[in-house]
Amino acid sequence: MSVIIIIFLTAVVALFSGVFEQGKWARYIGIAGLLVAFYVSFLPEHQFFAQYKSMFDFSQTAALFTKISIVVTLLLFFLGGFAFSNHRSHQSELYTLMLFSLIGGIILFSYQNLVTLFLGIEILSIPLYVMAGARKTDLRATEASMKYFLMGAFATGFLLFGVALIYGSAASFDLYTIQAFGVANSTNLMFVMGCVLMLTALAFKVSLAPFHMWSPDVYQGSPSLITTFMMTVVKISGFVALFRLMTIAFYGVFSEWINILGVLVIITLLLANFMGLAQSNAKRMLAYSSVSHAGYIALIFFGINNLSTYNLAFYLFAYSLASVGVMMCLIYVEKIKRECSFKAFNGLAKTEPILAVTASISLLSMAGIPLTAGFVGKFSLFAQAMDALPILVVIAVIGSAISIAYYLRLIIAMFFYEESSFNTTEKVSLTYNIVAVFIIAAIITLGVYPDLFAYQFGL
Template identity: 60%
Template sequence: MSIIIIIFVTAILSLYSGVFGSGKYSQPIAVIGLLVAFAATFYGEVPFFLKYSSMFVFDGTSKIFTQIVIIATLLIFLLGRYAFRLIDHHQSEVYSLMLFSLSGGIVLFCYQNLVTLFLGIEILSIPLYVLAGSNKSDLRSNEASMKYFLLGAFATGFLLFGIALIYGTSGSFDIAAIRHYSLETKNVPTIYITGIILMLVGLLFKISIVPFHFWAPDVYEGTPSLITAFMASVVKISGFVALYKLVETVFVGQLNEWQYVIFYTAILTLLVANIIGILQKNAKRMLAYSSISHAGYLLLIYFNTDSNSVYILAFYLLAYSLATVGAFASLIYVERVSHGSSTFEVFNGLAKKQPLLAFTTSISLLSMAGIPLTSGFIAKLSLFTQTMGTQPVLVIIAVIGSAISIAYYLKLIIAMYFKPGYQELQNAQKAPIIYNLVALIVVVLIIALGVYPAPIFNCLSISW
């Protein structure tokens, strides 16, 4: 809980820094606050906060996922000064809202109570409804904000109704008590199963699983790209871990009921997202469908009975978040040059103008596709290997989906390296040094984790 307070205080300071210097101090404050929060993850919880253990528990698993989202947010914030140059007058509000959302995400790693789960979802989501429309002069951004808000509120209704049904049957909001009810009750009432399904629907919407994905492409396209990167990485990680903790820890007694839902939605997600991704002509929409497809791969973790499954999930999410930041770094630069366009054509010739950004984007996309010598390959290999014994059909479909995804990832790589240069790109200024630095960090980590993943696996207590 102390880490949440550090991030919350940082958000307040970043917000009030907008009073001075038109918000130019908000980024350094946010970055310093994240570094302090990251350092705090290596220390135990402050004794004062242990009395809230019925609501929050910051254990080893929570620590791992908290470190991953802080690293991803830190890399995203380093891209912020250039990305937000057009909205200098309210940069401080944007950084503070992203930090508020991050604090909600960390709540989802620590919750011990369904009320805390609901609060975490709302703290995570409400700032995003505002952030999606932060580019006030862009109608697409306004549309994205409205769609995200309306559909998000609808999904929250499902989640809240499901929580009410679970409470009505089990008599408690505490996840330990609900777990006991789930295991000890031989014939649970239908209303309890209905509550599980409704909660699944609400959380599957948050991580954009087919058929609850229809909001994602439009929202991703209309939202400012830096915030889209945050949504595609930090928000997705938080929602997925919340769902994982709920079904694997709480609803273990109804394994057959919820696994059917996960099984069929995983198949739909893997096929629909990758097939529609091929048809896209806009890089941002393509990355939206890529994000949806990766949520489908991650659903395989629910059929993994190995005790290391949570750590395989952590490694996959780390690899995915690094690749997401690497892909969006060049997207942000290209959008600035092309005055907001993110079609494949505006990437033409990027390798000649910005070789490091183009190379990082290529490595990031290859990692998303699961090509060897990248962290994405190790992540998919670990996930598929552990799931093969229980759901071989699902693994085969996932492999087919990965093969299909290569087609739309290669479209962007071909545009950057083999197409004639985009005219406005040729006359554009060089990307800021910080972009090249972030790109270098991302590409080194992706390749290092793909070539020699043992140190990370050892840190996650996995034998490799």
């Protein structure tokens, strides 16, 4: 709760800083507030907040995911100076909305009650609808905002209908009371239907196929830094919320929903990776890549054991680092070339080698190549799921093999094609190079010595 209060106050100050010099101080205020929040996340919660434990419990697990989300958001704020240079008139609002959305994510890490779950999802989502349409003169941005809003409202309807059925059967919003009811009444039709509806709603949020239809258009139409936020912090929040809901509240009806989730995983892995092959736009390809990673992450529900939470956290952190690494390269290319086709990346390695290397290592990590954090993350999830349903792991390996093809297209474009149109005076800033070096070091270090992740986050 202390972390939420700090981030909220930071967001308010950042918002009102827009009165001065077009909000140029909002980014620095946000970075300072996030650093303070990151420090506080290592401290035990104040006793005063114990009275809210029935609704919100900032446990060690919640603190872990909070730290990960804050680190990723910090990286995005460092990139914001260049990425938001076309939004100078309202950049303070964009930073503020990102902070408010982060608060919603932190609530989803700690909710103990279905009411808190609903509040967390809405606090996370509503700022995103606004940020997706930040480029007011761009029709794609308007389409992205409207599509995200309409699909989000549709998913919220499923969620609330499911909550109503769960409350009607279990007579409680508390996760553990619902769990006890499910264990004793696993064949209760109203309860099972509520479970399926809530699973469907959260499948929309994390973009599991066939509920992913909004993702490619929204990711492509939104400002690239906001797209990165959706690919990382929003996906982390959605999956943690889904994991807590299904493994705590609906543990008693595990056999009723696990097969449905298995079908969604198969559809996601095959559809997203084949669609990724067909793309000519790098940003849209990365959108389908994000959908495919939702399928890999969902393997966490199969063969659940004591290490499942740690495996989930490691994979989400590794994937988020790789996403930031690729998208920071895309942000630069999009700014220079005004497009995101694969051809736009031709010859990037000759003019911005650090950026190209960062994107390449990030793509290799996404593909699960050894000596990267992505390989360790995928191996952990695959090893866990192998004990429960080997066929899913086989399909996941096939999906990973397919993904290498479209990841390599981008790497080949950057390193092996001649291109002269990068002759520009607008070079990558020192901040971008520092973030790039950090991402390269983190991906390789965690790939070689994954235990460092547990050490760094106080586990």
